[in-house]
Structure formats: C-alpha cells, structure tokens
Amino acid sequence: MSGFTFQIDGIEITAKEGQTIMEAADETGIYIPRLCDHEGLRHQGGCRVCTVKAGGRSVAACTQPAAPDQLVENETPHINKLRRDLVGMLFNEGNHLCPICEASGNCELQAMAYRLGMTEPTQFPYLEPCRPVDASHPDVALDNNRCISCGRCVRASQDVDGKGVFGYVGRGIHRHIAANGADLADTDAEVTDFAISAEVCPVGCIIRKREGFSRPIGTRDYDNHLIGHDIEKKRDE
Amino acid sequence: MQGCDNGMTTGSKPSAEQHQIALICERYQNDPHRMLDILRDVQDRFRCISRAAMQTVAAKTGLTQVAVEGVASFYAFLSLEPKGRVTIRLCNDIVDQFAGLAAVTEAFEKELGITVGQTSADGAFSLENTPCIGMCDQAPAAMINDVVVTALTPEKVRAIAAALKDGKRPEDLISDRFDDLTPHARAVRMVDNNIKHAGTVLLGPVSDEAGLKKALERTPTQIIDQIEASGLRGCGGAGFTTGMKWRFASQTEENRRFIICNADEGEPGTFKDRVLLTERPHLLIEGMTIAARAVGAREGIIYLRGEYVYLRELLEEVLAERREKTLLGNAILGSDDFNFDIRVQMGAGAYICGEEGALISSCEGLPGEPKTRPPFPVTSGYLGHPTVVNNVETFCHAARILDCGAGWFFDMGTEGSHGTKLFSVSGDCINPGIYELPYGLSVRELLEMAGGEDAAAVLVGGPSGTMIARDTFHRKLTFDDLATGGAIVVFSSQRNILEIVEYYMSFFVHESCGYCTPCRVGNVFLQKAVAKFRKGLANPADIAYLKDLSATIMETSRCGLGMTSPNPILSTLDNFPLVYSAMVKPPKDRIRATFDIQSAISDARVLAKRRSSIYDKDFSK
Numbered sequence: 001m002s003g004f005t006f007q008i009d010g011i012e013i014t015a016k017e018g019q020t021i022m023e024a025a026d027e028t029g030i031y032i033p034r035l036c037d038h039e040g041l042r043h044q045g046g047c048r049v050c051t052v053k054a055g056g057r058s059v060a061a062c063t064q065p066a067a068p069d070q071l072v073e074n075e076t077p078h079i080n081k082l083r084r085d086l087v088g089m090l091f092n093e094g095n096h097l098c099p100i101c102e103a104s105g106n107c108e109l110q111a112m113a114y115r116l117g118m119t120e121p122t123q124f125p126y127l128e129p130c131r132p133v134d135a136s137h138p139d140v141a142l143d144n145n146r147c148i149s150c151g152r153c154v155r156a157s158q159d160v161d162g163k164g165v166f167g168y169v170g171r172g173i174h175r176h177i178a179a180n181g182a183d184l185a186d187t188d189a190e191v192t193d194f195a196i197s198a199e200v201c202p203v204g205c206i207i208r209k210r211e212g213f214s215r216p217i218g219t220r221d222y223d224n225h226l227i228g229h230d231i232e233k234k235r236d237e
Numbered sequence: 238m239q240g241c242d243n244g245m246t247t248g249s250k251p252s253a254e255q256h257q258i259a260l261i262c263e264r265y266q267n268d269p270h271r272m273l274d275i276l277r278d279v280q281d282r283f284r285c286i287s288r289a290a291m292q293t294v295a296a297k298t299g300l301t302q303v304a305v306e307g308v309a310s311f312y313a314f315l316s317l318e319p320k321g322r323v324t325i326r327l328c329n330d331i332v333d334q335f336a337g338l339a340a341v342t343e344a345f346e347k348e349l350g351i352t353v354g355q356t357s358a359d360g361a362f363s364l365e366n367t368p369c370i371g372m373c374d375q376a377p378a379a380m381i382n383d384v385v386v387t388a389l390t391p392e393k394v395r396a397i398a399a400a401l402k403d404g405k406r407p408e409d410l411i412s413d414r415f416d417d418l419t420p421h422a423r424a425v426r427m428v429d430n431n432i433k434h435a436g437t438v439l440l441g442p443v444s445d446e447a448g449l450k451k452a453l454e455r456t457p458t459q460i461i462d463q464i465e466a467s468g469l470r471g472c473g474g475a476g477f478t479t480g481m482k483w484r485f486a487s488q489t490e491e492n493r494r495f496i497i498c499n500a501d502e503g504e505p506g507t508f509k510d511r512v513l514l515t516e517r518p519h520l521l522i523e524g525m526t527i528a529a530r531a532v533g534a535r536e537g538i539i540y541l542r543g544e545y546v547y548l549r550e551l552l553e554e555v556l557a558e559r560r561e562k563t564l565l566g567n568a569i570l571g572s573d574d575f576n577f578d579i580r581v582q583m584g585a586g587a588y589i590c591g592e593e594g595a596l597i598s599s600c601e602g603l604p605g606e607p608k609t610r611p612p613f614p615v616t617s618g619y620l621g622h623p624t625v626v627n628n629v630e631t632f633c634h635a636a637r638i639l640d641c642g643a644g645w646f647f648d649m650g651t652e653g654s655h656g657t658k659l660f661s662v663s664g665d666c667i668n669p670g671i672y673e674l675p676y677g678l679s680v681r682e683l684l685e686m687a688g689g690e691d692a693a694a695v696l697v698g699g700p701s702g703t704m705i706a707r708d709t710f711h712r713k714l715t716f717d718d719l720a721t722g723g724a725i726v727v728f729s730s731q732r733n734i735l736e737i738v739e740y741y742m743s744f745f746v747h748e749s750c751g752y753c754t755p756c757r758v759g760n761v762f763l764q765k766a767v768a769k770f771r772k773g774l775a776n777p778a779d780i781a782y783l784k785d786l787s788a789t790i791m792e793t794s795r796c797g798l799g800m801t802s803p804n805p806i807l808s809t810l811d812n813f814p815l816v817y818s819a820m821v822k823p824p825k826d827r828i829r830a831t832f833d834i835q836s837a838i839s840d841a842r843v844l845a846k847r848r849s850s851i852y853d854k855d856f857s858k
Binding site for chain 1: 288301302303304306307310311312587604609611746747748749750751752753754755757758759761762765782786789792793794795
C-alpha cells in the first residue's frame with residue numbers, strides 16, 4: 001500500500017503508510033503547533049501541544065499514525081484553547097522572564113504563545129522553581145529554570161551525536177533534565193554537538209557561552225514571522 | 238550529592254562496594270532490562286544508590302550513568318541518599334489518616350527521635366510516608382523494611398520501636414519463630430485476609446488444576462472462544478474484554494510472546510489482589526498458564542508491587558512447587574509442545590506502574606513511564622513482543638471459566654458485566670474487608686453487608702473513580718454504571734470532603750510520572766486550587782476554573798492517570814456542590830479574596846524582623 005488521503009481542517013492531505021499525522025501535515029505545508037517535536041528527532045509526545053482531534057478523539061499528532069479518510073481538527077477554537085492551557089502550564093512551571101532572557105525572539109515557547117494569541121497572564125499560579133544553574137562547562141551553561149522538559153537535547157545527543165550527554169531523572173513535577181555525570185563539565189559534551197546547537201533547545205536553557213544577545217532585535221527567528229511559517233510557506237509555493 | 242560511602246559508614250572500602258555491586262549486576266547477567274532488580278538489590282544491600290554505585294552499574298550494563306540515575310530516581314523505594322538500616326514507611330492514605338495515623342506518626346517520631354522524612358544520625362532508622370500500601374481494611378499500617386505491620390496504635394508503636402532499638406529484626410516483630418514459618422504462615426501473620434464474603438468463583442472451594450487440565454484438551458482457539466463467550470472483562474478497572482485481548486495477541490506473526498500478570502494494585506483503597514495472591518496463588522498461575530497456552534507464550538512475568546514484597550517468597554515457593562509438579566516449565570503435564578515459565582518482577586513504589594505500558598517499561602528496567610499507543614502491547618509489548626497484560630483477578634477468573642464453563646460464568650452478574658467481582662471495602666464501616674459478589678449489586682446493598690449504612694459519601698473505584706453521595710447509593714456496581722477495579726471507600730458524615738479531595742490530588746501529584754505536560758503540571762495547579770478552597774480563599778470563579786483546568790488535563794494527557802486524576806474534584810463538584818460553594822468568598826470591593834496577604838508578606842516579615850501594624854491583628858505598640 002503506497003499512500004492514502006485524509007483531511008486536516010477540510011484540507012486534503014496525502015500520506016504514506018506509517019506516517020504520523022504531523023509528518024504528513026508537515027509535508028503538505030500544514031503546521032501543527034509543537035514544542036517537544038523537532039524534525040530529525042524521534043517523536044516523544046510529551047508536551048501535548050500538538051494535540052489534535054482525529055476521528056473524534058484527542059491525540060498527539062506527532063505520534064498518532066495517520067489513517068485513511070480520517071477527519072482531523074487542528075486549528076479550531078477548542079483545540080487552540082487546549083494549546084494555550086498547555087503553553088501556559090509550561091510558562092508557569094518554570095521561570096520564563098522574556099525581557100531578560102537571551103533566547104527572547106528565538107524562543108519557541110514565546111513564539112508559540114504569540115501564535116496562540118496569549119497576550120496576558122493566565123489564571124495559573126507560578127510555581128517559581130529554584131533549580132541550580134550548571135555553568136561548569138567551559139563553553140556551555142544550563143539554566144534548568146527555563147527548561148520545558150521537551151527532551152530534544154536528550155534525543156539529539158543519543159541519536160544524532162551518539163553520546164548520551166543528557167537524560168531525564170526524577171518523577172512527576174520533579175522530573176528534569178540532568179547531565180550524564182556530576183555536572184556538564186563531567187560529560188563529553190562539546191559546543192559543536194547537535195544537542196547543544198541553537199535549533200535543538202527551544203528555549204533559553206542550553207546557553208552557548210560568549211554568544212549571548214548576538215543577534216539584534218529585528219533579525220531574530222520570530223521577529224517577522226510566526227512560528228510554523230517555514231512549514232506553512234510550503235503551501236504558498 | 239553525597240554517596241553512601243561519604244554519608245554513612247558501611248565498614249567497607251569503596252572498591253569492595255564496587256566489587257559487590259558488580260556481583261549484583263552479574264547475578265542478572267549484566268542485563269540492562271533487569272535494572273530494577275539490580276537497583277533494588279543495591280538499595281537493599283547498601284541502603285542507597287550512590288553516584289559511585291550508579292557508575293559501576295552503568296559500566297556493567299552498558300548504559301549511561303544518567304540512564305541508571307533515571308531509574309534510580311523514579312521509584313520511591315530507591316534512594317540516592319542513605320536510608321536507615323530499618324526503614325519505616327507509614328502509609329499516609331486518607332483512610333489511614335482517619336484511622337489515627339497522626340497519633341501513630343507522633344509515637345514513632347517520639348520513640349525514634351526523628352521526624353517523617355529523616356534518617357537517624359547513627360543510620361539505624363528512617364521514617365517516611367508512602368501512599369496506599371493495600372492495607373486499608375486494617376489501617377493504620379506500615380512497612381518496616383520488607384515486613385508489614387497493621388492496625389497500629391501508639392501502644393503498638395512503642396512496643397515495635399522498643400524491640401527494634403533492642404536489635405530485633407523487623408521479622409521478629411511478627412513471630413519469634415519467623416524463620417520456621419512457611420511463607421504463607423508469615424504472610425497471614427502479618428496481614429489479615431479479612432474475607433467477609435466468599436463467592437462461588439474465586440474465594441469459595443476451587444478444584445486444583447481442573448481448568449488447566451481442560452485447557453490442555455482444547456485448541457488455543459477453543460480456549461479463547463470460551464473466554465470470550467464467558468463475557469470476562471479485565472478486573473483491574475478498565476474492563477477490556479479479556480478474550481479479545483488474547484485473540485489479538487495470538488493472531489500476531491511473532492513467535493515470542495509474553496504473559497504478564499499485573500499485581501501492582503495501587504489504586505488507593507484496593508487490596509483484593511493481596512488476598513488472591515495470598516490465598517489463590519495457584520489459581521492465578523494456572524490462569525496465566527492457560528493464557529500462555531491460548532496465545533502461544535513461553536514466558537511470563539508477575540509484576541508484584543513493591544509494597545507486596547512480603548508476598549514474594551510465597552509466590553516464589555508456589556512457582557517452584559509447580560515446576561516440581563510439571564505444572565510449569567518444559568512439557569507441562571506431559572504436553573511436549575507446551576513450555577511456559579514465569580519470573581517475579583518486583584516493583585519499587587510507583588502507582589503509575591499499574592498502567593499497562595508503564596508496567597511493561599518497568600519490567601524492561603526503565604522508569605515506569607507509559608508507552609506511546611499505538612502500537613498496543615498485544616502487538617508490541619515487552620521488549621517489542623506481543624504481550625498480554627491482565628490483572629490478578631482476571632487470570633483467576635479465566636482458570637475457573639475453563640473448569641466450570643463459559644455459560645456458568647456468563648449467567649452470573651448482569652448484561653455486560655458477567656461473573657463475580659472482588660470488592661475491597663474500607664473506611665467508615667463495621668466490616669471492612671473483601672466481598673466477592675456478582676456484578677449488579679447496588680452500592681446500598683454492599684454498604685448494608687459491610688455495616689456502612691451511615692455513609693455520607695462512597696468512593697467507588699478509588700480516586701480515579703467516582704465519589705457518590707447518599708442520594709445515589711442505588712447506583713449499580715457494573716461496568717455500565719459505576720465501573721470499578723474493586724475499591725469501595727466509605728466516608729461518614731464526620732469526614733471533610735475537601736480534605737479527602739485535597740489528599741487525593743496530592744496523591745496524583747506524587748504519582749504522576751511527569752512525561753506529559755498536563756498531568757505533570759496541571760495536577761499541581763489543581764492541588765493548589767483545592768487548597769485555596771480549604772483555606773477559604775477561593776473566588777466563585779474558581780469553581781469554573783477547576784472544571785476548565787480539569788477538562789484540559791483529561792483531554793490532553795497521555796495515559797489513564799491524567800485522564801482520570803481530576804475525578805476526585807469533578808465528581809465531588811457534581812455530587813457535593815455545597816461543599817465548594819460554602820467555602821467560596823465573594824470578592825469585596827476591589828480586593829481579591831483569593832489574595833492571601835498574610836502569606837505574601839510572611840517572608841518580608843521574617844527578613845525585616847518585625848510585624849505589620851496593619852495586617853497583624855494582634856499587633857500592639
């Protein structure tokens with residue numbers, strides 16, 4: 001079986017057998033918001049921002065296989081409300097102070113909030129964690145207070161760099177990313193690792209030293225386009 | 238973080254410790270899939286899993302150190318900090334709290350000179366809290382290392398503490414002749430079965446191996462047909478049709494398949510599997526063996542929750558006895574083509590491992606995180622092989638169905654809910670314990686049997702189930718009305734509903750695995766919101782907030798935990814609305830009633846070393 005079609009918000013999508021809803025949507029130029037998913041990395045299905053309704057059930061588009069003739073709802077008021085809640089949870093779980101954050105303008109969490117129309121604080125309480133900053137490594141610093149537990153660095157290091165510099169430890173609200181050793185300097189992490197690169201960490205948690213604030217406002221990733229523009233522009237072409 | 242060798246004197250050099258840890262790894266063939274067993278053994282031997290220990294385990298098993306730490310830090314019974322040689326885990330379930338936990342805790346704290354969460358300076362004792370250990374019918378209860386003590390009182394605690402301080406082993410608390418007792422005798426001396434009503438299927442007389450013998454006369458397809466015809470549905474709570482599950486697994490292309498028994502009953506208020514494991518272990522394994530025959534599996538696992546470690550040797554003895562009698566192992570009962578054996582996998586304190594995918598992850602030596610579905614375990618489960626996971630009670634039923642027939646079972650109960658069910662009844666009733674009854678009784682009928690007629694609220698199915706009020710006690714215990722894995726917790730009118738709800742939300746916060754955002758973060762928000770109600774700081778708008786946030790968590794969570802964790806709130810909002818509205822304060826003028834000025838200024842007050850003339854009512858110049 002080579003391929004089939006299904007619909008996202010009324011638009012016909014062609015999919016190959018075994019593709020997830022998100023993979024098929026990406027190819028067609030339909031953007032489904034996501035934070036823990038990143039092209040080239042294994043799907044995790046943890047952030048749940050890519051929640052869509054498929055055949056009446058709410059599922060994570062990054063891990064849910066596409067099915068022939070299925071009707072998928074993506075950008076509906078209801079789904080976007082769920083996504084705003086999830087993004088709001090991630091904001092309030094950590095300490096995300098955009099005005100003083102080096103990632104501002106390049107941050108996917110911030111960009112997602114703008115895309116979803118979040119312009120004011122939510123009703124959620126701030127958890128205001130106080131997590132230690134790891135600045136032990138000569139070229140890289142980790143500010144876990146800004147981590148959204150997307151795990152992209154974990155998968156990038158394991159699967160692309162072949163190293164395993166990062167991993168998840170702990171459970172529940174205490175679950176967090178940790179370095180494979182006493183601290184990051186205790187690992188074989190290098191600034192040239194894919195896991196450390198700007199595209200892998202969606203927020204300002206993994207910081208490459210001595211290059212902060214290097215891009216002026218106006219030229220940052222999301223200064224002129226909404227997040228997802230790179231995928232959506234495929235449809236215009 | 239300090240390792241054990243730094244934190245306490247073990248009397249051995251680090252290299253000797255490393256050597257011993259290496260031996261532990263070799264006992265499990267350095268297999269990373271046996272990580273939970275390895276770490277449990279390290280914990281038992283050294284009372285903690287130090288960074289040095291994790292390095293050794295990582296090197297032996299070929300994993301990264303952080304991967305080992307991921308497992309070690311996930312399970313509540315494993316510890317990165319040194320624990321006492323005797324670790325006392327007090328069950329802090331709400332039933333235990335209502336049964337006098339506070340006085341028991343105080344007695345332990347006084348006798349041991351430490352508070353909950355602490356380890357004594359000499360490394361002798363640790364005192365901890367742990368959620369439901371499956372002893373709600375004899376609360377308050379505690380685990381002392383691998384021993385269970387129940388029906389605790391301050392007097393009993395003083396005697397226990399004196400004996401332990403005197404150098405006695407926890408086992409000696411149970412009997413002076415503990416070592417001479419059989420595993421079964423040890424178990425029943427620790428824990429009462431409390432069988433209050435034995436039904437015809439499980440707890441009444443059962444003929445040995447009759448089901449297995451009949452299964453061997455049938456083809457696998459005939460066995461599955463019979464299970465399907467009986468109407469048997471999973472007894473763990475979800476109620477999936479058992480025959481269908483077996484059929485899916487049997488139809489896979491693979492030739493290596495697994496049968497896993499979920500003996501991780503962690504739903505607060507449930508303890509029925511404890512009784513089956515104690516009194517019907519042969520029937521359980523007979524059922525698993527029949528399932529193996531039906532789906533073509535050669536390997537099985539019993540996943541026993543860490544809290545039931547006291548039943549481990551009983552199960553191991555039964556397995557050995559069955560191997561001896563060729564009821565397990567190669568050529569079962571002389572059938573050359575039928576080989577099946579079982580190992581016991583101990584859990585280590587994680588409610589989430591009762592979820593099918595998380596249970597499989599845990600068996601694989603991983604943190605107990607649910608798996609992405611699809612694929613479903615019946616096609617790709619343990620180590621990627623087709624796997625049938627069923628509850629203890631379900632396997633026992635299956636063995637009985639093979640013996641007595643599908644029609645016999647189908648005729649009991651009601652339409653859609655066939656056979657009998659074990660109910661674990663606890664809380665404010667005269668006769669807490671196990672009731673085996675056909676499906677279809679009303680809650681009121683069960684309350685009458687258990688002496689709980691004065692109940693003001695009944696929690697059916699544990700916190701992930703439904704809390705109902707007196708006006709709906711006529712509702713039926715069936716899959717279609719009040720579905721339950723068997724937990725029935727009775728609350729009298731003396732109990733504070735919001736206190737119960739707040740406890741259960743803290744339970745879900747404690748037990749969420751943290752993999753997905755809504756369950757990890759959303760449940761913390763819910764817990765905080767309920768706390769606001771209890772403190773009288775809630776706005777009228779907070780009721781809508783609770784419902785709204787609950788809906789998001791349920792719709793977007795990755796597994797059943799988050800899909801049901803808001804139930805304590807939602808079902809009490811529905812059935813006890815006055816409990817909430819009575820605590821709500823309408824906002825005055827422009828002041829937010831929800832703003833707690835006292836706690837907001839408390840830090841500043843401490844720093845400034847003075848009190849406020851405006852906000853401290855007792856302030857006097």
